[in-house]
Amino acid sequence: MLRHVTAIRYVTPLREGGSLPGLMEADDLGTYVVKFHGAGQGRKVLVAEIVSGELARGLGLPVPELVTVELDPALGASEPDQEVQELLRASPGMNLGMDFLPGALDLDTKAFPVDPAFAGRVMWFDALVGNVDRSWRNTNMLFWHGSPYLIDHGATLTFQHAWSAAEGWVGRAYAAEDHVLLGCHPDLDAADAALAPLVTPELLRAAVDAVPDRWLADEPGFDGPDAVRAAFVAQLLARRDAREAWLPGVRAAVAARAEGAEPPDTRGRKLPFWVAEGRT
Numbered sequence: 001m002l003r004h005v006t007a008i009r010y011v012t013p014l015r016e017g018g019s020l021p022g023l024m025e026a027d028d029l030g031t032y033v034v035k036f037h038g039a040g041q042g043r044k045v046l047v048a049e050i051v052s053g054e055l056a057r058g059l060g061l062p063v064p065e066l067v068t069v070e071l072d073p074a075l076g077a078s079e080p081d082q083e084v085q086e087l088l089r090a091s092p093g094m095n096l097g098m099d100f101l102p103g104a105l106d107l108d109t110k111a112f113p114v115d116p117a118f119a120g121r122v123m124w125f126d127a128l129v130g131n132v133d134r135s136w137r138n139t140n141m142l143f144w145h146g147s148p149y150l151i152d153h154g155a156t157l158t159f160q161h162a163w164s165a166a167e168g169w170v171g172r173a174y175a176a177e178d179h180v181l182l183g184c185h186p187d188l189d190a191a192d193a194a195l196a197p198l199v200t201p202e203l204l205r206a207a208v209d210a211v212p213d214r215w216l217a218d219e220p221g222f223d224g225p226d227a228v229r230a231a232f233v234a235q236l237l238a239r240r241d242a243r244e245a246w247l248p249g250v251r252a253a254v255a256a257r258a259e260g261a262e263p264p265d266t267r268g269r270k271l272p273f274w275v276a277e278g279r280t
């Protein structure tokens, strides 16, 4: 189970991606990036955040702590922004929070060297969970206190949006061409040797157990939350065992870049929101 905190103050919206997460203070004196169950993408995005986030953590990759956040929509009553007010009103009760890393910068591989072993493990993990949201356009990696962190796994595990077609996801190729770490000489073979044996039923079970029942309830075709959890575990074990279907494509993308395929431009220097918005 994730730690549960209660939000006490809405600080500011984060308008980086599409989901309008909010920065919130909680009763444990922590500050969290909160994703709301009432957002357009719905609760499955939160399920993906938890399963992939906790799986990454279990594989030794750095992910800020995830918590569940109790929200009283009245906290948004004085928000000037109508969109924020509506989002909070639509999200009473339990939401998902990630420990906020103050002062973190978006990871830019030209500014912060990333070592090949780490790059390989991140890319292998992203290919396993089908994360298309770690591109050079939108890195979803932060650099904080000298180290990289992985955030934003809401776009992973897309099979849960159409369980009847989930089998087709198991061997699906991973589009690695746009991955932000493609040019960091990712050592995929070392990553595969180190991580594949760690993707066990127990580790997967621990990751899905962190998802609150209410976000897995009433899934058509399933007899309750535990049946959905079991399906996630089976699905990810099958993907692990189908590596020959997706790993060679990732290897080929890495090799093409190493042989001089043109890297895309980086998106340039982007200021953190509190500087851009003059909040310093």
Ligand SMILES: Nc1ncnc2c1ncn2[C@@H]1O[C@H](COP(=O)(O)OP(=O)(O)O)[C@@H](O)[C@H]1O
Pocket (backbone or CB within 6 Å): 014, 016, 017, 018, 019, 020, 021, 033, 064, 098, 099, 100, 101, 102, 104, 106, 140, 142, 151, 152, 154
């Ligand atoms: N834990 C965190 N610490 C610091 N900044 C964060 C954190 N999580 C998210 N952010 C900032 O907020 C932005 C949006 O968060 P993200 O999880 O990527 O949501 P979205 O689904 O909207 O893309 C990120 O690009 C990053 O700049």
Ligand SMILES: [Mg+2]
Pocket (backbone or CB within 6 Å): 016, 017, 138, 140, 152
């Ligand atoms: Mg994002």
